[in-house]
Amino acid sequence: xxxxxxxxxxxxxxxxxxxxxxxxxxxxxxxxxxxxxxxxxxxxxxxxxxxxxxxxxxxxxxxxxxxxxxxxxxxxxxxxxxxxxxxxxxxxxxxxxxxxxxxxxxxxxxxxxxxxxxxxxxxxxxxxxxxxxxxxxxxxxxxxxxxxxxxxxxxxxxxxxxxxxxxxxxxxxxxxxxxxxxxxxxxxxxxxxxxxxxxxxxxxxxxxxxxxxxxxxxxxxxxxxxxxxxxxxxxxxxxxxxxxxxxxxxxxxxxxxxxxxxxxxxxxxxxxxxxxxxxxxxxxxxxxxxxxxxxxxxxxxxxxxxxxxxxxxxxxxxxxxxxxxxxxxxxxxxxxxxxxxxxxxxxxxxxxxxxxxxxxxxxxxxxxxxxxxxxxxxxxxxxxxxxxxxxxxxxxxxxxxxxxxxxxxxxxxxxxxxxxxxxxxxxxxxxxxxxxxxxxxxxxxxxxxxxxxxxxxxxxxxxxxxxxxxxxxxxxxxxxxxxxxxxxxxxxxxxxxxxxxxxxxxxxxxxxxxxxxxxxxxxxxxxxxxxxxxxxxxxxxxxxx
Amino acid sequence: xxxxxxxxxxxxxxxxxxxxxxxxxxxxxxxxxxxxxxxxxxxxxxxxxxxxxxxxxxxxxxxxxxxxxxxxxxxxxxxxxxxxxxxxxxxxxxxxxxxxxxxxxxxxxxxxxxxxxxxxxxxxxxxxxxxxxxxxxxxxxxxxxx
Numbered sequence: 001x002x003x004x005x006x007x008x009x010x011x012x013x014x015x016x017x018x019x020x021x022x023x024x025x026x027x028x029x030x031x032x033x034x035x036x037x038x039x040x041x042x043x044x045x046x047x048x049x050x051x052x053x054x055x056x057x058x059x060x061x062x063x064x065x066x067x068x069x070x071x072x073x074x075x076x077x078x079x080x081x082x083x084x085x086x087x088x089x090x091x092x093x094x095x096x097x098x099x100x101x102x103x104x105x106x107x108x109x110x111x112x113x114x115x116x117x118x119x120x121x122x123x124x125x126x127x128x129x130x131x132x133x134x135x136x137x138x139x140x141x142x143x144x145x146x147x148x149x150x151x152x153x154x155x156x157x158x159x160x161x162x163x164x165x166x167x168x169x170x171x172x173x174x175x176x177x178x179x180x181x182x183x184x185x186x187x188x189x190x191x192x193x194x195x196x197x198x199x200x201x202x203x204x205x206x207x208x209x210x211x212x213x214x215x216x217x218x219x220x221x222x223x224x225x226x227x228x229x230x231x232x233x234x235x236x237x238x239x240x241x242x243x244x245x246x247x248x249x250x251x252x253x254x255x256x257x258x259x260x261x262x263x264x265x266x267x268x269x270x271x272x273x274x275x276x277x278x279x280x281x282x283x284x285x286x287x288x289x290x291x292x293x294x295x296x297x298x299x300x301x302x303x304x305x306x307x308x309x310x311x312x313x314x315x316x317x318x319x320x321x322x323x324x325x326x327x328x329x330x331x332x333x334x335x336x337x338x339x340x341x342x343x344x345x346x347x348x349x350x351x352x353x354x355x356x357x358x359x360x361x362x363x364x365x366x367x368x369x370x371x372x373x374x375x376x377x378x379x380x381x382x383x384x385x386x387x388x389x390x391x392x393x394x395x396x397x398x399x400x401x402x403x404x405x406x407x408x409x410x411x412x413x414x415x416x417x418x419x420x421x422x423x424x425x426x427x428x429x430x431x432x433x434x435x436x437x438x439x440x441x442x443x444x445x446x447x448x449x450x451x452x453x454x455x456x457x458x459x460x461x462x463x464x465x466x467x468x469x470x471x472x473x474x475x476x477x478x479x480x481x482x483x484x485x486x487x488x489x490x491x492x493x494x495x496x497x498x499x500x501x502x503x504x505x506x507x508x509x510x511x512x513x514x515x516x517x518x519x520x521x522x523x524x525x526x527x528x529x530x531x532x533x534x535x536x537x538x539x540x541x542x543x544x545x
Numbered sequence: 546x547x548x549x550x551x552x553x554x555x556x557x558x559x560x561x562x563x564x565x566x567x568x569x570x571x572x573x574x575x576x577x578x579x580x581x582x583x584x585x586x587x588x589x590x591x592x593x594x595x596x597x598x599x600x601x602x603x604x605x606x607x608x609x610x611x612x613x614x615x616x617x618x619x620x621x622x623x624x625x626x627x628x629x630x631x632x633x634x635x636x637x638x639x640x641x642x643x644x645x646x647x648x649x650x651x652x653x654x655x656x657x658x659x660x661x662x663x664x665x666x667x668x669x670x671x672x673x674x675x676x677x678x679x680x681x682x683x684x685x686x687x688x689x690x691x
């Protein structure tokens with residue numbers, strides 16, 4: 001396909017899908033190119049059920065070439081998609097039509113106003129070139145597009161985050177254990193901060209919405225929702241195609257080619273499933289391939305990097321968790337993996353010296369620490385059987401409860417993706433990952449654990465609360481950000497406040513790659529808001545030329 | 546009809562019945578899915594060594610069958626016996642859907658039913674991830690079988 005379009009969108013995750021849909025509704029000709037395949041939901045669920053290990057990539061492992069798939073790359077020693085330096089990066093993502101929203105959890109809090117002004121307020125990090133209020137109406141639209149369930153009165157004005165509209169759907173109901181914890185913490189504070197349990201805003205239906213059913217509590221949100229009650233971006237890809245967008249799946253853009261004099265991106269060279277190379281041109285090119293792939297393509301193309309910031313400022317949220325055996329049954333493993341949290345520590349003057357964090361109350365027992373199948377094996381191998389086995393299994397399980405913390409990371413140029421010496425089948429260097437969190441983040445999550453201890457003490461538990469033994473241990477949150485950050489200064493940023501490349505007038509980058517700071521919010525809603533804002537900008541730009 | 550010790554291939558139905566009755570005892574679940582039972586037996590029998598071990602276990606089971614407390618009788622019969630490990634494999638298969646091999650679970654490549662039909666979930670008052678069968682918000686309340 002070598003004909004021109006108005007816009008080429010590279011990457012069919014939530015940003016690319018929303019952007020393509022909105023532009024098509026305005027009548028613009030859009031070509032959406034996605035490296036990965038279309039996913040069949042039933043096949044994905046079946047693959048999940050038959051997987052020996054239920055990892056985030058387990059439903060998708062049969063879809064295409066493992067050497068080209070980043071999912072599980074950080075956690076499976078047999079996978080080599082990431083080339084890891086001595087500072088390994090621990091989060092993964094999906095390359096597929098719909099992107100990482102296939103395996104995401106679905107939590108969609110907004111960033112708070114201070115997240116956009118870290119340098120001004122706290123003397124750390126950088127400021128965004130736009131404010132929370134610049135994005136507020138787009139947050140509201142994103143919540144409608146994705147279908148977000150939440151409790152407006154809990155979130156309106158929280159930490160300064162004004163909400164102009166209510167949530168499209170009422171909240172996802174709290175779990176049984178959420179209510180126990182809420183009661184145990186009633187009236188309690190920690191360091192003068194009230195320990196208020198809030199219903200987490202979720203892109204998950206609390207009623208039939210947008211042609212999708214209400215959540216039935218399948219509990220397999222990560223890695224796949226069998227019924228699409230949890231939003232995934234294949235929804236908007238389909239909507240875009242229904243409106244006439246062209247989709248090339250299983251097609252990898254291998255290079256963006258600039259005009260040597262003007263810097264205008266003339267188009268994209270791509271490789272199809274049959275390995276033939278083609279070229280597509282358009283007036284505008286949008287790169288929405290997530291934080292690692294977007295940087296990879298720009299680095300390989302040798303463009304958009306006069307700032308030397310492409311690939312740098314790689315951020316993720318650092319996750320740690322702790323768990324207990326409560327004195328009372330908590331009845332875990334029912335409902336979404338988390339339905340409530342404590343957001344009171346997501347902002348404050350303490351951010352001058354330590355990271356903010358968000359706490360999630362788990363509905364999945366002790367998370368990774370206690371695999372149910374391992375408990376079954378352990379009891380069986382002890383010789384238990386029959387009623388004694390069943391009673392022991394239940395007794396060991398129904399009191400499990402965990403809290404997770406997700407701590408912010410500051411942008412550091414040394415945290416980056418670079419180009420490995422080994423190339424993939426299309427000749428693009430694999431990503432070489434460098435990621436070393438600093439004392440700022442470590443201080444944040446260690447403080448979070450003192451809060452978690454207070455919460456556990458309020459609930460009551462048997463034996464001891466279990467925390468990570470090693471202070472430097474953390475896991476990735478799957479919130480990959482920062483590698484093409486936005487900013488007003490072309491010397492220190494890749495794109496401007498409208499996601500336009502400082503170096504190429506018709507090249508835009510959108511997604512979590514453009515985040516200058518991480519905040520503590522799961523990034524997807526902000527990604528969606530930025531995509532909708534960009535769609536409006538591009539519509540006006542196309543209409544005026 | 547009492548089941549005798551030999552299980553020639555022509556008596557697979559009898560073998561299946563013995564396996565089901567053994568499984569009811571060791572899982573403490575009386576209503577077992579017969580399709581799963583058939584598949585589990587086939588899975589266990591696909592390895593000659595495991596098949597031989599299983600047949601020995603079924604013979605031990607038959608000696609316990611008919612006791613006032615069959616579960617206790619079986620437990621005593623397996624105490625100190627290497628067949629206790631075979632019983633553990635059967636138990637784990639029913640409760641997880643995976644065959645325990647060298648400390649790891651091996652799920653059938655193309656059949657999701659062992660996973661979805663695993664007894665683990667109902668035993669803990671939950672459901673298999675990916676198949677709740679529940680209504681919106683059921684997680685707010687105690688399980689129906691608590």
